[in-house]
Amino acid sequence: MSALDVLADPTRRRIVEILADGELNAGAIAEHFDASRPAISQHLGILVDGGVLTVRRDGTRRIYHLDAAALTEAGDWLSAQATRWNRTLDALESALDQGEI
Amino acid sequence: MSALDVLADPTRRRIVEILADGELNAGAIAEHFDASRPAISQHLGILVDGGVLTVRRDGTRRIYHLDAAALTEAGDWLSAQATRWNRTLDALESALDQGEI
DNA sequence: CGCCTTTGTAAGCATCTGCTTACGCTTGAC
DNA sequence: GTCAAGCGTAAGCAGATGCTTACAAAGGCG
Numbered sequence: 001m002s003a004l005d006v007l008a009d010p011t012r013r014r015i016v017e018i019l020a021d022g023e024l025n026a027g028a029i030a031e032h033f034d035a036s037r038p039a040i041s042q043h044l045g046i047l048v049d050g051g052v053l054t055v056r057r058d059g060t061r062r063i064y065h066l067d068a069a070a071l072t073e074a075g076d077w078l079s080a081q082a083t084r085w086n087r088t089l090d091a092l093e094s095a096l097d098q099g100e101i
Numbered sequence: 102m103s104a105l106d107v108l109a110d111p112t113r114r115r116i117v118e119i120l121a122d123g124e125l126n127a128g129a130i131a132e133h134f135d136a137s138r139p140a141i142s143q144h145l146g147i148l149v150d151g152g153v154l155t156v157r158r159d160g161t162r163r164i165y166h167l168d169a170a171a172l173t174e175a176g177d178w179l180s181a182q183a184t185r186w187n188r189t190l191d192a193l194e195s196a197l198d199q200g201e202i
Numbered sequence: 203c204g205c206c207t208t209t210g211t212a213a214g215c216a217t218c219t220g221c222t223t224a225c226g227c228t229t230g231a232c
Numbered sequence: 233g234t235c236a237a238g239c240g241t242a243a244g245c246a247g248a249t250g251c252t253t254a255c256a257a258a259g260g261c262g
Contacts, residue, residue: 008109075179
């Protein structure tokens with residue numbers, strides 16, 4: 001769920017979308033953006049800290065790829081809250097139907 | 102997906118968890134926190150702007166409740182990225198199996 | 203009307219963020 | 233060893249963020 005701490009930034013969400021199609025090295029990721037390469041490098045570091053990305057070294061390159069588990073965990077939290085609220089709504093509705101309120 | 106813009110803050114996530122059990126007025130929500138009531142009021146406004154909450158007036162009170170659709174939408178985006186990445190992994194693996202790489 | 207409750211808003215402030223430029227480190231090639 | 237490629241890190245800065253206190257607005261009640 002710490003993935004949510006990190007995915008508020010649109011640039012970082014975009015990085016996630018890019019990496020969903022396949023792993024990529026830092027430079028190749030940075031090419032997708034107008035921002036400077038160090039700026040993207042900082043975003044990558046934040047995403048790694050948040051557990052959303054994993055790095056691997058390949059010579060002088062650093063290859064980043066998604067950690068699906070982190071994304072899934074965050075998604076699960078969101079849908080769990082939605083489900084709880086829907087259940088609360090259902091309970092309220094059936095109580096109304098039965099004249100309990 | 103703009104829900105993600107807003108759910109990076111732990112206080113706001115906690116508000117979401119509280120409201121998953123049922124709608125509540127601003128004061129009752131604030132009682133769950135150490136922060137001042139105005140601080141919580143500001144968080145509530147941000148959550149409403151982000152589409153995560155909806156307000157209703159009841160006399161002098163303002164009753165907040167979750168918007169399940171916003172949460173679901175954000176959760177769907179996350180799981181979609183996880184799924185895309187898993188598919189990419191599968192494709193890579195089968196390519197390796199068939200000696201295409 | 204006068205007053206209390208409930209809540210949002212304004213102003214101010216310390217801190218966090220995200221960006222840029224400049225620099226340093228590591229790896230592979232020659 | 234020397235050089236270039238690829239990237240992270242440091243420093244600095246403008247703007248966003250989250251908090252507080254003080255105040256104002258709106259509704260119910262005597």
